[in-house]
Amino acid sequence: MAKTDFKSMTEYLATLPKETRATLERVRSTIRKAVPDAEETISYQIPAFKLEGSAVIYFAGWKEHYSVYPATKKVVSTFKAELSGYELSKGTIRFPLSEPVPTKLIASIAKLRAQETLTLLAERKAKRSKVAKKAAVANKKRKAKKKTKAG
Numbered sequence: 791m792a793k794t795d796f797k798s799m800t801e802y803l804a805t806l807p808k809e810t811r812a813t814l815e816r817v818r819s820t821i822r823k824a825v826p827d828a829e830e831t832i833s834y835q836i837p838a839f840k841l842e843g844s845a846v847i848y849f850a851g852w853k854e855h856y857s858v859y860p861a862t863k864k865v866v867s868t869f870k871a872e873l874s875g876y877e878l879s880k881g882t883i884r885f886p887l888s889e890p891v892p893t894k895l896i897a898s899i900a901k902l903r904a905q906e907t908l909t910l911l912a913e914r915k916a917k918r919s920k921v922a923k924k925a926a927v928a929n930k931k932r933k934a935k936k937k938t939k940a941g
Contacts, residue, residue, distance in 0.1 A: 799830045799837040803851075809887070810851045816891045817849050817856065824897035825904045839900070842911055847903045855884045858899060864906060865899055872898075 796802040799818060803811050814837075821828070821839055828839035828846055836850040848859040860881040866873065872895050877884040883899075885892065 794835050796832045796835055798832065802832060802835075802837055806851050810856070813887055813891055814849065814851050814856055816893065817858070817896060820891065820893045820896045821847060821849070821900045824900040828904065841904055841907050844907050844911055846907045847900050851887075854888075855886050858883045858885070858896060860903075862903070862906060865902055868902060869895065869899065 796805075803814055803818070806814060818830075818837065822830075825839055825841070825846060828841050831838050831840055833840075833845055833848065836848050838848045839846045850857050850859075855877075861873075861878055861883045862881070865883075866878060872892075873883060
């Protein structure tokens with residue numbers, strides 16, 4: 791994989807060996823079905839799916855495995871039993887290329903990550919709204935104070 795300025799998932803996948811590409815196409819379609827509203831993109835030079843501009847899930851192919859990111863605490867704890875046969879480290883789940891794609895598990899991870907992402911976005915939006923309201927109240931008080939001083 792010499793090229794590192796990918797513009798699309800298709801472009802990324804085209805650089806992989808045939809067998810690896812077929813496996814990652816299966817991962818891609820599994821995630822696409824699990825999170826149909828997600829946008830396909832390239833982020834950090836690997837395939838990613840985003841909702842409302844925020845990354846939900848990434849995947850990448852390597853020599854002997856493919857990885858799915860991020861393996862958040864909630865993902866790891868929710869799927870602890872299902873993930874026990876796979877290597878986990880620093881937010882990464884590694885699946886051997888020599889084994890069948892665990893489509894049900896990957897779909898479930900993608901759905902959970904979509905839920906986590908949308909919850910985080912809603913929390914951020916609510917926080918910004920709360921901050922904006924406080925700023926508006928403070929601004930109104932400031933104007934009232936100026937008006938009182940001027941009058």
